[in-house]
Amino acid sequence: MTDALTLHSPTKLLDALCTCIEKDIHPLSEAAVAAGSKLFGAAILLKSDLSVVYADTNQERGSPLWHGETWTLKQFFEIPVDKRPDVKNCLFLTTHEPCSLCLSAILWSGFDNFIYMYTYEETHNVFECHGDLDIFNDVFNVREGEVARQASLDGLVSQVRPQYKLRSSRLVALSFAELLAAIVDKEERSTYADKVEGLKRSYGRLSEAYRRNMSSKENTII
Numbered sequence: 358m359t360d361a362l363t364l365h366s367p368t369k370l371l372d373a374l375c376t377c378i379e380k381d382i383h384p385l386s387e388a389a390v391a392a393g394s395k396l397f398g399a400a401i402l403l404k405s406d407l408s409v410v411y412a413d414t415n416q417e418r419g420s421p422l423w424h425g426e427t428w429t430l431k432q433f434f435e436i437p438v439d440k441r442p443d444v445k446n447c448l449f450l451t452t453h454e455p456c457s458l459c460l461s462a463i464l465w466s467g468f469d470n471f472i473y474m475y476t477y478e479e480t481h482n483v484f485e486c487h488g489d490l491d492i493f494n495d496v497f498n499v500r501e502g503e504v505a506r507q508a509s510l511d512g513l514v515s516q517v518r519p520q521y522k523l524r525s526s527r528l529v530a531l532s533f534a535e536l537l538a539a540i541v542d543k544e545e546r547s548t549y550a551d552k553v554e555g556l557k558r559s560y561g562r563l564s565e566a567y568r569r570n571m572s573s574k575e576n577t578i579i
């Protein structure tokens with residue numbers, strides 16, 4: 358397994374990932390939300406040059422199983438085998454930290470990584486989509502509110518225990534926040550933070566239609 362950060366600088370990764378969300382995923386999400394689906398999207402990129410192999414978006418209007426990630430995986434595996442890159446040579450990009458269904462689907466498909474822009478907490482609090490955290494808390498053996506104490510230079514700080522192992526022999530999960538934090542130059546970090554915020558604002562603009570869709574589906578999601 359190779360960590361994306363060992364292959365590319367955080368700025369090169371953020372450039373490619375932000376461009377992919379802006380140019381490839383967001384237009385699809387915009388159309389899907391207008392047609393009644395939710396706004397989560399995903400893409401598969403080559404680790405080597407960060408080119409986009411396939412990008413798609415949530416298709417829950419067709420089936421509750423077609424989250425952005427699961428639909429993207431389904432479509433990716435419909436590419437003829439002789440034209441489809443090995444998943445071990447690919448990065449999995451997702452706009453939102455993958456739910457338990459999608460996290461498992463990514464791993465069962467053979468990927469050893471994913472990179473996400475919005476955290477579970479943002480999905481829960483900003484988009485008011487509570488299923489991701491609720492399923493972890495209610496079904497899996499994750500105890501809500503459990504905190505782990507972590508030493509820091511300022512003393513002890515409390516952090517909520519992650520819902521899954523962020524680094525293991527099977528998986529490296531990276532957030533955009535971690536990529537931003539890995540940029541050493543302060544000014545450059547600030548420029549890229551603005552870039553990510555701009556992208557998030559474009560998703561914020563989809564949220565009104567998204568909320569309408571979500572409330573009409575509230576009986577079908579947890």
Ligand SMILES: [Zn+2]
Pocket residue numbers: 424425426455456457458459460
């Ligand atoms: Zn999902």
